[in-house]
Amino acid sequence: MAKSGWNTLAAHELRDCLDRGECSSEEAVRSVVDAISATDPVLHGYVSVDVDGALAQAREADAARRRGERGRLLGVPVAVKDVLNVRGQSCTCASRILKGYVSPYDATAIARLRAEGAVFLGRTNMDEFAMGSTTENSAFGVTRNPWATDRVPGGSSGGSAAVVAADEAIVALGTDTGGSIRQPASFCGCVGFKPSYGRISRYGLTAYASSLDQIGPISKDVEDAALLFEIMGGHDPMDSSSLEVPMPAVSWRNGQGLAGMKLGLPREYFVGGMHGDVDRCVRAAVEECRALGAEIVDVTLPHTRAAIAAYYIIATAEASANLARFDGVRYGHRAAGVSDPIDLYRQTRAQGFGAEVKRRIILGTYVLSSGYHDAYYVTAQKVRSLIRRDFEMAFTHCDAILAPVAPTAAYRIGENRDDPLQMYLGDIYTVPVNLAGICGLSVPCGFTGDGLPVGLQVIGPALGEACVLRVGYAYESVSKVRGRRPGAG
Amino acid sequence: MSDNAKRQDEGMDVRYVANLARLELTDEEAGEFQGQLRRVVEYFRELKDLELGGVEPMAHATLIQNVFRDDEVRKGLDREAVLANAPQRTTELFVVPKIVE
Numbered sequence: 221m222a223k224s225g226w227n228t229l230a231a232h233e234l235r236d237c238l239d240r241g242e243c244s245s246e247e248a249v250r251s252v253v254d255a256i257s258a259t260d261p262v263l264h265g266y267v268s269v270d271v272d273g274a275l276a277q278a279r280e281a282d283a284a285r286r287r288g289e290r291g292r293l294l295g296v297p298v299a300v301k302d303v304l305n306v307r308g309q310s311c312t313c314a315s316r317i318l319k320g321y322v323s324p325y326d327a328t329a330i331a332r333l334r335a336e337g338a339v340f341l342g343r344t345n346m347d348e349f350a351m352g353s354t355t356e357n358s359a360f361g362v363t364r365n366p367w368a369t370d371r372v373p374g375g376s377s378g379g380s381a382a383v384v385a386a387d388e389a390i391v392a393l394g395t396d397t398g399g400s401i402r403q404p405a406s407f408c409g410c411v412g413f414k415p416s417y418g419r420i421s422r423y424g425l426t427a428y429a430s431s432l433d434q435i436g437p438i439s440k441d442v443e444d445a446a447l448l449f450e451i452m453g454g455h456d457p458m459d460s461s462s463l464e465v466p467m468p469a470v471s472w473r474n475g476q477g478l479a480g481m482k483l484g485l486p487r488e489y490f491v492g493g494m495h496g497d498v499d500r501c502v503r504a505a506v507e508e509c510r511a512l513g514a515e516i517v518d519v520t521l522p523h524t525r526a527a528i529a530a531y532y533i534i535a536t537a538e539a540s541a542n543l544a545r546f547d548g549v550r551y552g553h554r555a556a557g558v559s560d561p562i563d564l565y566r567q568t569r570a571q572g573f574g575a576e577v578k579r580r581i582i583l584g585t586y587v588l589s590s591g592y593h594d595a596y597y598v599t600a601q602k603v604r605s606l607i608r609r610d611f612e613m614a615f616t617h618c619d620a621i622l623a624p625v626a627p628t629a630a631y632r633i634g635e636n637r638d639d640p641l642q643m644y645l646g647d648i649y650t651v652p653v654n655l656a657g658i659c660g661l662s663v664p665c666g667f668t669g670d671g672l673p674v675g676l677q678v679i680g681p682a683l684g685e686a687c688v689l690r691v692g693y694a695y696e697s698v699s700k701v702r703g704r705r706p707g708a709g
Numbered sequence: 710m711s712d713n714a715k716r717q718d719e720g721m722d723v724r725y726v727a728n729l730a731r732l733e734l735t736d737e738e739a740g741e742f743q744g745q746l747r748r749v750v751e752y753f754r755e756l757k758d759l760e761l762g763g764v765e766p767m768a769h770a771t772l773i774q775n776v777f778r779d780d781e782v783r784k785g786l787d788r789e790a791v792l793a794n795a796p797q798r799t800t801e802l803f804v805v806p807k808i809v810e
Contacts, residue, residue, distance in 0.1 A: 324790035417770035431769050460776035461769070529753045540730060547731070549805055554796035561806050562731065570733040578732060579742055583749060585730040586721050599756050601766030606759075608767060641748050657770025682771075 226251040228705075230440040231296045231391040232447055238285065238295045245278035245285075245295025248390075249339060252297050255388045256342070263364045265373070265383035267302050268310055269342035277339040284337065292451060294337030299389035301380050302343040303350055304435070305424040306330050309340065313426050314358035315348045317572025318552045327424020328459065329393065329435050329452040336451050344379030344392060348574045349543065350400055350428045352376050353643055354631060357576040362633055365408060366706040367672055371630040374404030380438045381408035385706060391448065392438045397429050398531055399625070399650025401436045402662035406625035406675025409664045409704060411692070412438045413445040416682045417657035418463035420449075421456030429538035430461075432531075432654040441702075442663065442692040446470045449685060468686035478694050479513030481687075484618030488524040489649060495628045501666030501674040502624045505695060509622065512694050519614040519621065523606045524652060530607065531651040532644055533587050533600035540584030546572065579640060608656040611681065620691050621679040624649050625662045629672035649677060658682050661692045664701050673701075720750050 226234060226248040237243050253271055260266055274297060281295035300306055303313050305323035307330075312318040326334060334340070347357035355363045355378025363378045365371040366386040373382040377394030381404035384392050394401040396414035405412025413436045420435045427433060437448035455464045485506065490499070510516050548554035548568030555567035573581070587596035614621060626646055636643040653660040658681055665676035676695065680688035696702055723742045727734050734742070788801070797804040 321794050322790075324786050324794070418773070457778060460778075461771065461773060463771060463773070523759075526756055526759060529756050532749065533753055533756075544731075548796060550791075550803055551794040552796070559806050561808050564806055565731040566728075566733040569731060570735075573732070575738070575741075578727075578734070578738065579746060581730045581732060582721075582723055582726050582742060583746060586726045586746075586750070587753070589726065589729060595757075596753055598766050599759075599761065600753075601768060602761045602764040603756055603759065605764050605767040606761075638745075640745050641752055644749070655770075 227255040227390070228387045229390060231293060231298075231444045234296050234390055235293060239290070245281040245339060246275060248295065249274050249278040249297050249341060252341060252389060255386070259366070259386050260388055262369060263366055263382050263386055263388070264361055265344055265363050265379040265386065265388055266299070266342045267312065267314060267345050267358070267360050267379070270309055270340070273309070274339050274341040281337050281339060291335070291337030292447060293333060295339060296337070297339045297341040297390055298333055299342050299344050299380060299383050299392035300330070300340060301346055301377050301392070301394050303346060303395055303426045304330060304393060306340050309343065311343070311426070313349045314346045314360055315572065315574070315577070316359045316553060317546050317569070321551055325424065328421035328456045330424060332452050333448070344377070344383055346379055347376035348577050349426070349539070350376040350395055350397055351539070351576050351580050353399070353403060353646055355379060355404070356633065356637065357574055359574055364633070365630045367409065368630065368670070370632055371672065372407070372633055374407035374630060376400040377438060378404045381405050381410050381412065384408070384410045384438050384440060387705065391440070391444050393435060394438045395425060395433055395435050396654065397432045397535060398654050399647050401438060402625050402650050402660055402675070402677060403647070405438050405662040407630040407673065409673030409701070409706070410438050410440065411442055411445050411664070412436065412662040413449060414653065414660050415449055415453065415685055416659040418461055419683070419685070420452045421459040421462045423456055423458035427542040429535040430542060431538060432535060434654070442661070442689060442696050445661065445692070446689045465683065468683070470686050470689050477512045478509055478691065481514045481620070481691070482517050482618040483509055483514045483691065484517050484519035484614055484621045486519050486521045486524070486614065486621060486623060488521050489623045493627050493648075494624060495668070497668035498624050498626070498628060498674050502622070502676055505665035505676040505699070506622050508698055509691070509695055512698065517618050519617050521610040521614060521652065523603065523610050524648070526603045527607055527652040527655060528644055528648055530600040530603035531647070531655055532583070533596050534604065534655070536580045536584030537588050537597050538584070540581045540588065543577070543581055576640070604655045607652050611652070611656045611658055615681045620684065620687050623677040623679060625675040625677045626650070629668045629670070629674055653679055659685050659688055661688045663692045663696055663699070664704070665695075665699060666701055720747050
């Protein structure tokens, strides 16, 4: 393999090359840095890259390997969404209000990757505070889709998806509150995995909507998604919502196809609103799963239509509370020349937050305010119960659900800029999974006529990650688009 | 019309709500958000058509409640690393504008 090609590998492939002595971590990190220098000026997938720090970590990993040490990611660079704390690196959440902030500690997910030898190279762009579906809401500029640079990469983890697709990273971390891992993975032709709520500790993740947020990988193949999930998952006393249940043994490597499995197609997901090319790609993938031995059954998720409203009520309510901490006192931006404390909060936040964050704080404050709390917030929580019940019923008829990730492929940059509601409606196939607290995987399954990637979503019950990964792995192994990368430049 | 009734009538007064959230808006922002958020709130109202009698509200995705830990001393974050991010500080403290006259 050419020395310049290490950046194109998946994490498990690079780790094996490192273990066999085919390259050093320093060489691998340099090849990723070279790729960033070549393509990131156009894509802008990273908000910051710590070349010297990463090379130092890589040399340490190489020295450890020479001493005979091993780790599941020893010497493998991992790109991190700019919302997760990595000790000593900046963490801005793509917001002006946190410009210059340096993390005093590692998030638990980061600490677990570090314990396996991961190298932290750079911070990826995102919608400010993870609020958005395009990465256009970053305070530091848009990220471009590597498949078509006039298109968005999706969001909110758009930087992570773009850098993985463009081989500017080996693997990346994202976070998913309403689809923010799965949708950009779909738009960029990567694998994206949102585990069940409570699987991966949220300690050190800057909170957007605490009852919905979950960390997960964006990767080049399903094997990497499983690898990072296995490393990051498991109970953490620092996050009281993390579950004290054993991590599953992911056993799809024995190639048993999908014989004996029942996969559900929710009828509410395949009616109207979906772009014809997306429909075609997803249905073709369903047929591949049938050919692998799965039985395909119809299921129903009758409250799907209500999910968007319920989600945007609950998520904005939680966001309005979580973002109260950004007040110019302990960290980040502070408005200059203000002597009154209330004015200090008002002006600091006015200067520090972008338009979408302000809109969501206002919406969230409104739905929680006196006189409206029951009409909106409590109603949405009841709808959430119904949506969870829908999935519980569906999973009595099938092992996993096959679905689209988004109704369309990647949007044009600027397409929905002045129409937030239209943007929110695009989240219809992803937000129900977060509301129910279950897991979902996005796997590349085809291309539109314009050459834009389309993802297949595999949805599993709570704690059903092993099943979802097995379906994804089996499908990926026969997929005709596996490993397809954007053209030169 | 009282302030409260007026708010009810228009669905949402973004300036009033923004103030509750300690957020100052420019005239331009207030105008833009008013129209955009009115449409979102109208969309939210569609939930009223659902039959929700007897449905329990779901506050969280898991059934965990009241997690306790042992009451033991643990090391906090490094003070200097934390204070290094402060917009204004002394060697040991955050500095804020005077709150009490």
